[in-house]
Amino acid sequence: MAMIVLLVVVALVVFWVIGTYNRLVGLRNQTQNGWRQIDVQLKRRHDLIPNLVNTVKGAMEFERDTLTAVMDARSKAMGAAGPADAAKKEGELGQVLGRLLAVTENYPQLKSNENVKSLQEELSSTENKISFARQFYNDIATKMNIARQTFPSNLIANNFGFGAVELFQITDDAERAVPSVDLGMKPPA
């Protein structure tokens, strides 16, 4: 009888270990997937910027500084390593990009240009996709971190080397203060 109880207990523990391990692996894969999704959107942002800059360059001769700042921030962001660094540099890129779009508002011929409108739409969409991808990644990464810090799943996480996951955080207070890049652009009714 004692034997059977022991066996049942052992079997339960084994099942629990397997289940928890698999859950952690699932979460880890989801975080990696979430991170790749952010990456895809950031790349798209980097690809769109030269298009926008080239389109508005002719009309915005006087804003050369802004344009250069955008291109500089872009190349810095493209060379970022790791979530924390990327978050910081992408944040800076977001800021100058916001400034560029705000300045664009002062040029009526740009505001009514279909090409610019379409690029702006693509850019605000990409900004949204980045923030949603970041939101999704952070939610999953938080779930993962909770699982690896709380008892009893931390036993499994520690023994099988599930490391902490870095969140994609806005570390810069300045970026927090910046209004969203979305200019509320709505096609005229």
Added chain:
Amino acid sequence: MNLLEQQAANRRRTVLVMIAFVAFLAVVGGGVDFFLIGDGHFYLPIATTGAVGVGFFSSLITYFHGDKAILASSHAQPLDRTMASATTDDDRLRYQQFQNVVEEVAIAAGLPAPRAYVIADDDPNAFATGRDPAHASIAVTDGLLRALNREELQGVVAHEMGHVRNLDIRLLMIISSLVGAVVLLADWSGRSIGGSDNDEGGAATWLFFAVWIVAILVAPIVAQLMAMAVSRQREYLADATGAELTRNPLALASALRKIDGSAEPTRAIKRGSAALCIADPTGSSVNEREGRLADLLATHPPIAKRIAALDAMAYQGAAAK
């Protein structure tokens, strides 16, 4: 209930509805065999077998192709085709924006982007359908694209994405297709009862006859009430999920206000698909009233109540900061 429980509950309900549908057909077919063909006796269950077979296959076909039928009956066009035939730059920009918003919200939900459809109708409305998130479609009217700004559109698409993620789309697709079939069938067999003359009857015969009649008379009403009840419940949850995805409940609230403000019937969307829409496309005023009868007959909860719930979410969000 968490997400997995919601999905499991919807899977279970879908199977139950399909079983109930087949059972209903079996009763109708049995009655036809007994009263019309057999004249009070069971010889060969021809109609029963036929009806059960038809019920089974139509359930399966609905499961796999119901979304296409619903989209076709609402005259929804795939977005790329609408985009290609857009005449003005403004229209093209609107469609581009819709496509982008669908992709954005899909990223927020961590799901594949649903196919986007546009319905050429001036009344603002939207619905989602499909059997699972990988085979989902979101359709909006031209009127919706014109009336809402970017954030509001995002709120509406996120609401529909909520239906997709919670698997409401599967349940509502099955219900709305099969309810239509039940109504048709009941109508048909109700008419053929008049032609039967069975005068020899034991108690059992009469009992079965009574059950048969009641089933035929009551089934369509029950089916419709059930569809309404299910859809009513799911709307609040989809609003909440939408707010969770965009973290912007006020945009959805403001979209609902605009949709409410132009409560004309959405002609392109058929009555049978009413339960799927973000706002009742029939433009009936039942949905705006409170009380038991209104609760029973409405496909949607009053928009004012939904807006109040969303505003409360925004208030809590602001207080938490």
